[in-house]
Amino acid sequence: MLPRICKLLGLGAGFRGINGSIVWDKGSSVPADGTPGYEVEGVYFDTTNGVTYVNEGTILSCDFNERSALTSTQEALLGATAGTATASKALVLDSSGEVPLGTIQLQAGMTPGTGISTGTGTICSHRVTKVGDVIKTEILLDITGLNDGGTNGDVIGKDGGTANCHIGQITAAVNGTIVSGRITCFEAPAGGNADIDLWTSTASTGAQDAAVAGLAGAAQMINHGAWSAGEIAVLSAVPAANTYLYLANGTKTDANYSAGIVLIELFGV
Numbered sequence: 001m002l003p004r005i006c007k008l009l010g011l012g013a014g015f016r017g018i019n020g021s022i023v024w025d026k027g028s029s030v031p032a033d034g035t036p037g038y039e040v041e042g043v044y045f046d047t048t049n050g051v052t053y054v055n056e057g058t059i060l061s062c063d064f065n066e067r068s069a070l071t072s073t074q075e076a077l078l079g080a081t082a083g084t085a086t087a088s089k090a091l092v093l094d095s096s097g098e099v100p101l102g103t104i105q106l107q108a109g110m111t112p113g114t115g116i117s118t119g120t121g122t123i124c125s126h127r128v129t130k131v132g133d134v135i136k137t138e139i140l141l142d143i144t145g146l147n148d149g150g151t152n153g154d155v156i157g158k159d160g161g162t163a164n165c166h167i168g169q170i171t172a173a174v175n176g177t178i179v180s181g182r183i184t185c186f187e188a189p190a191g192g193n194a195d196i197d198l199w200t201s202t203a204s205t206g207a208q209d210a211a212v213a214g215l216a217g218a219a220q221m222i223n224h225g226a227w228s229a230g231e232i233a234v235l236s237a238v239p240a241a242n243t244y245l246y247l248a249n250g251t252k253t254d255a256n257y258s259a260g261i262v263l264i265e266l267f268g269v
Contacts, residue, residue: 176268
């Protein structure tokens with residue numbers, strides 16, 4: 001039989017396993033590492049200090065560690081800098097609450113106005129991520145439940161002239177400086193008119209069925225025409241900082257949408 005290791009000062013007989021090794025014992029001193037002789041291959045309890053030790057080493061070289069404390073390996077894993085993602089380290093948030101993932105960082109969210117978020121069956125979800133120096137804003141829209149208004153160029157939103165029909169605000173702090181963008185149509189609009197354009201305004205209160213061009217600082221980002229599933233169109237202009245995004249009809253129908261899913265993607269630095 002191999003000689004036993006892990007000498008323990010003042011150790012009693014302990015509990016022996018079927019191979020004769022001591023799997024549990026107690027004593028009034030701290031176990032010594034890596035010393036051939038009297039062995040404990042399992043758990044040892046220091047009765048003087050009330051500390052439990054576990055052998056995390058091998059048969060030939062034991063390594064006792066307190067269960068009430070971290071091992072050196074575990075401590076190394078926690079050696080993180082707040083707000084910085086480092087390989088093989090714990091991830092710790094900084095004071096901003098942002099989640100760093102190496103060069104990928106989740107930014108703060110965006111919020112649609114109540115003229116969009118209260119639509120029946122409507123979805124307006126945002127995701128803003130920073131990868132390296134590029135900030136990507138994604139807005140997924142299901143326009144089901146919104147109304148396209150009774151005049152060409154009307155703001156799309158919850159029927160009845162509901163205010164606050166923007167789909168989110170662009171800010172430099174969250175979205176960066178927008179340099180390009182595109183819209184992908186996953187499901188063709190139905191019910192209301194399929195001719196939908198993207199606009200911006202410095203006003204957040206734009207109401208459904210109101211002329212989008214009449215909003216403060218109004219600017220058109222794309223004049224597309226009717227959308228079909230699978231179409232992708234690049235914006236002809238990009239949103240400025242501190243402006244709100246709006247959908248507006250290009251052709252009137254004055255009806256509620258029963259379908260229509262688009263993804264707006266904006267790229268900033």
